Amino acid sequence: MLKTGIYVDAENIRLSGGYGMRYDVLAELGNSGNSVLLRANSYLAEDRTRTKEDDEYRQKLYRYHNIIRQCGFKVIKKFVKHFVDDEGILTTKANADMDLAIDALLQARNLDRIILLTGDGDFIRLVLALQNMGCRVEVIGFNNVSSELREVADNYLSGFLIPGLLPMSSEAAGRKRGIPVNYNPDRGFGFLRYYKLTSSGLRAETVFFHCSKSTVPHDSAFLDATNIFEFSIIQNPENNNRTEAADISLLES
Structure with missing residues (x-):
């Protein structure tokens, strides 16, 4: 069993496309497969005034x-500080980076795997330190994720791709989110990789697509593997009921 810890930089996640993130799905991810969720911390800001x-x-x-506590997470509050800068402008600050880093380093002695939710490049040194302690470090982010942070992590995954982690509109219910792989621009087809969250963990699946089934104005968008698409999966009667993606649209960031 992999002893897992989850550390959520909640303010960064909230401001970077993860507003409304479901902590119960996050806990399910931490307990799936051969993992047991041992530590789960969320670092949030509170304006005491x-x-x-x-x-x-x-x-x-x-x-x-x-609600977060009911999902098994410990809430660590960072109280907002108000101060006036040299130009007389009122500024607020509530940075929990240091609290998260110290907790993760101290608790990593009893952990095998750490899931860090943030896009902040300031955590690069933390990731490296945790890896040097023998922990596997996986990063989950949404928008504006540091490219260096993605590179140093043992695995990076966009939170948009984790089923159920973010609430979806009624129009998007039942649709999948995925990234393009093996796209052939000359023939206009490729595959979309998406994920299913099962008791065994996240399982990657692929489905065939053709750019003609897309509302994206330029098929060059499929050459960028960081672009995330929403789509439905259908049985195409015009192609021997082959399973493929349809009604493909680019996810608005």
Whole structure:
């Protein structure tokens, strides 16, 4: 069994496309396959001045914190600090990077695998230190993820590709999200890789597609393996009921 720890840089995730992320799906990921979720921490900001003065804000924030705790995560709060800079501009700051890094380093002694949710390149040194301690470090991010952070991780996966991790609109319900692989621009076809979350872990699947089934104006978009597409899977009666992707659209970031 791989003893797994999950560390969520919640403010970075919230501001980078991960708003509304479901912690229960994240916990399921940590407990899937041959892993057992041993540590699960989420680092969040709280404006204490506002929680004292704004009842609605306080109730909404604490309700959200309780939901996270019910999913098995420890909530670590970083209180917002207000200060006036040299130009007289009021600035707020609530950076939990140091708290996350210290906790991860101390707790890594009892862990085999760490899942870090962030896109912040400031964590590159942390990833390297954890790897030197013998831990496998996997990074999950959404938008604006540091390219260097992706490279140093043992594995990087876009959170958009993890089924159910983000809420989807009713129009998108039942659709898949994937990235293009083996695209042939001369013939206009390739495959889309998507994932299924099972008790055995994330399982990669591929499905055939043709660019004619896409609403993307330029098929060159399929040459970029970082682009994420939404699509449906159908049985095509015009091609011996072959399984393929249809109604393909580029995911708006």
